[in-house]
Amino acid sequence: MSITSTLTDGRVAGRAADSEFVRRLKRRRTNETVFICLGLAATSIGLIALAALMIDLAASGYPRLTADFFTNFPSRRAGQAGILSAWVGSLLVISVTAFIGVPLGVAAGIYLEEYAPKNIWTNIIEINVSNLAGVPSIVFGLLALGLFVYGFGTGRSIFTAGLTLALLILPIIIVATREAIRAVPWSLREAAYGVGATKWQVTQDHVLPAAVPGVLTGVIIGISRALGETAPLVTIGALSFIAFLPPSPVSADFPFISFAWLFEGFTVLPIQAFNWVSRPGDDFQSNAAAAGLVLMAITLVLNGVAIYFRYRLRKKLQW
Amino acid sequence: MRLFKTHGAAGPVATSLVVLAGALSLPSSASAQTKTITIDGSSTVFPISEAVAEEFQKQKKGEVRVTVGISGTGGGFKKFCRGETDISNGSRPILRQEMDECAKNGIKFIEMPIAFDALTVAVSPKNNFLECISVADLKKIWEPAAQGKVINYSDVNPAWPNKKITLFGAGADSGTFDYFTEAVNGKAKATRTDFTASEDDNVLVTGIERDENALGYIPFAYYEPHKAKLKALAIDEGKGKGCVKPSLEAVTAGTYNPLARPLFLYVSTKAAEKPEVKDYVEFLMTKGPALVKEVKYLPLPPAAYATSYKHFKDGRLGTVFGGVPEVGVSVEDLMKRDAKI
The missing domain is CATH 1.10.3720.10 (MetI-like)
Structure with missing residues (x-):
């Protein structure tokens, strides 16, 4: 949903309220981006640790897998x-x-x-x-x-x-x-x-x-x-x-x-x-x-x- | 909506059974008549028992099967004294309470030393001030009273540098720990506690390798493969015999004191009547020394194996230690002693 379409929805009155709304909307979007980054980091820490372990095991163990x-x-x-x-x-x-x-x-x-x-x-x-x-x-x-x-x-x-x-x-x-x-x-x-x-x-x-x-x-x-x-x-x-x-x-x-x-x-x-x-x-x-x-x-x-x-x-x- | 009846929770079970069927289509050498010798006990002795069991089974071409567990010396004796195992591996002699337990269940046993281990005090090769350490100095470092007081090498000997000692030692559940504390501090399990302890000797090896101020004790079998990266200290017993480095020669000659310790097999007399166990012991006494060497332990002098085998054939019961821990006993001395039940 774009800002303009929200605005033209018609329930918002006055320019001051408009700019306040836009400011808050931006902040909410920033918060969301921050959370996505944190979530991604949380997920990847686990995955990277697992990958590192697998690579380490594979590097020393693979030649033995006959x-x-x-x-x-x-x-x-x-x-x-x-x-x-x-x-x-x-x-x-x-x-x-x-x-x-x-x-x-x-x-x-x-x-x-x-x-x-x-x-x-x-x-x-x-x-x-x-x-x-x-x-x-x-x-x-x-x-x-x-x-x-x-x-x-x-x-x-x-x-x-x-x-x-x-x-x-x-x-x-x-x-x-x-x-x-x-x-x-x-x-x-x-x-x-x-x-x-x-x-x-x-x-x-x-x-x-x-x-x-x-x-x-x-x-x-x-x-x-x-x-x-x-x-x-x-x-x-x-x-x-x-x-x-x-x-x-x-x-x-x-x-x-x-x-x-x-x-x-x-x-x-x-x-x-x-x-x-x-x-x-x-x-x-x-x-x-x-x-x-x-x-x-x-x-x-x-x-x-x-x-x-x-x-x-x-x-x-x-x- | 009736899919539960068709697939449902039986899925993983059915799957495992399919995998299982695959696993069991392999040829299995088992048959009901096969005789099995059960061995359990010390993990320190495990490599020796594994090597002997492997070769023995090969020689018997599948007629006799041998299983080896690692419940630890104490755990092994528990099973042994309940009559669950034929042979028990010990990195220390059997203790009084274990003997009582055996006696209660009517289990009699024959004690046989099979190899030596030399507890090795190791430091980093970068350590340039230590070549030899006296038992008295080791005690200064390791005794319970040293905790919080002996922090730097200079606290032990003013001639040594003012560097912090990083200590590595065996975990409290191992026979190595019991023996070292008994030999150095005079009382089994008495030690300072602010050191890096591990039941896994490889952890200790890595730790000592990486820290130039490290000092730790490990079994000789763990020092030997890493001797390029570790420095073993010579030990001065303090009886005027000077410094002795851990080696096969020193241990056999009985000069590496008090840190050389014998490793044992305990054979139950009930098991000793079985022909397969008799064969196993004979195999161990003849092929054992070479196998002991191969797994990097120190074999006993040949005469000791001969005496030990004679004791087995004569059915000499009991232990020569009388159920109390002892340190620094030479193998000749052990062979001469009378056993007690």
Whole structure:
């Protein structure tokens, strides 16, 4: 909108008022420009830091990213050491985490938002869920060591690790699910109730589909965090040198599917990278950088898939 | 509006499963009959165990699997004394309370020194006034009472320049920290606290490299690859033997005192009955010295490995330290002592 068109709108009277208006308008526009610059700076600081990190990692790690690096087990010789057990471990653990954490988190979020009565108990639960999101991850590791490893006897296994990380990301997913459900307009629910739908029908057919993009955002944040965790996994007893893979879940013999892999020892990428960073000498530093790159790539790919689904679902939403 | 049923939150789960299926289509060497040796403990000893485990698995062609964890010396003993691991790595001998824990659970063990580490006091190569430092001077610098008082080098020795000392040392959770404070200050964990502490020795190496007034202590394995950029000080124990630089010769000869420390394996007797563990120990005692050298640690004298292996075969139980920390013990002395459970 140009100044002249505003002026000819006709509501402004007198030349003095005109010049006052123009002055204020200019000031408002300057303020806006200042904010845009600040916002741009705020955004770019994060992005530049990330880019610098990526470039630094890539510069020292890229030469190590050969096919052997992905198919070799760890070794005392930096040039022969690879991340096979680490990336397989990371993917297995994160699968268990997603398999347990996502349904539990979404279900809890739905219950708290749609079904739970608003009373003091719900309030207490709400506060605790929000608090849990801020609890340091090592605490989850200690809990898992006492409860899962010693209490339930699940061992220092992929299953325990997956459960631990699922607990860790549960609050993130619950909070995201609730936010997403809250953003669904009430008119949508009322229309469904109006034609006689039950609460579950409303939730299942209308609220949840509309909330899924928001839920997926929570899942992305949760999974990314879980992928990078080291402390709780070291606490429950992740290994540092493991030169074999867990047994395959599918086999040629009856019953074709085996869950033995769930109870195997494991290592994950961040632990492998940490182990290499702390080695004497410089030989292993480029391995650590390369492992960092792979970890970032895995995170990006998993997130990319989730973002793609979110995009498709958002496009389908039409009210 | 029923798209939840078709896609929905199952998306990421399904995706991970697809990726997972990809991961598992790789050939897996695992089979139910494979024997596994579990090792855990000190991260200082880890490179040695990793090297031995790697070569041992190669020699056994996949019949025996070895896993190595790094829970730290203390964390390793916790698992060991619960009977969860076969072998525990220690950068210090087992302590009384850990022995009690083991005894409570009926875990008996054989103690075997496997290598030496020489704690190295390092300064920047630009430092031109220090070549040798006495343990007494180190104590003046590091003791708890020095905090806030010993600021400059001249506060330790008037002959040294009036420059601020920048200190670097191990973090409180490491065996290195326990050993250095015990050896220098006379009490484990007693130290001044106004220094740059890190569990990651590479951080200390970089710190000392970059500051010409720096002084810090690091394990020899971390000094050795950086010896062009760091200067290791000779240590004068103060018993009239003069200054001794950290080196394989000095450590083997038992003259680098009190900062040379042995590193240990503890083998549980239950595990020692298993043929694969017997093979592992034999492999370690024969191929170990070369591998120890390769990962830049200091091997024991050959006779010490022979004695140690004999102790294993004879099933000599317990520790020769009696559960109390000790510094500056020579390896010959260790071999002669009687072990206690």
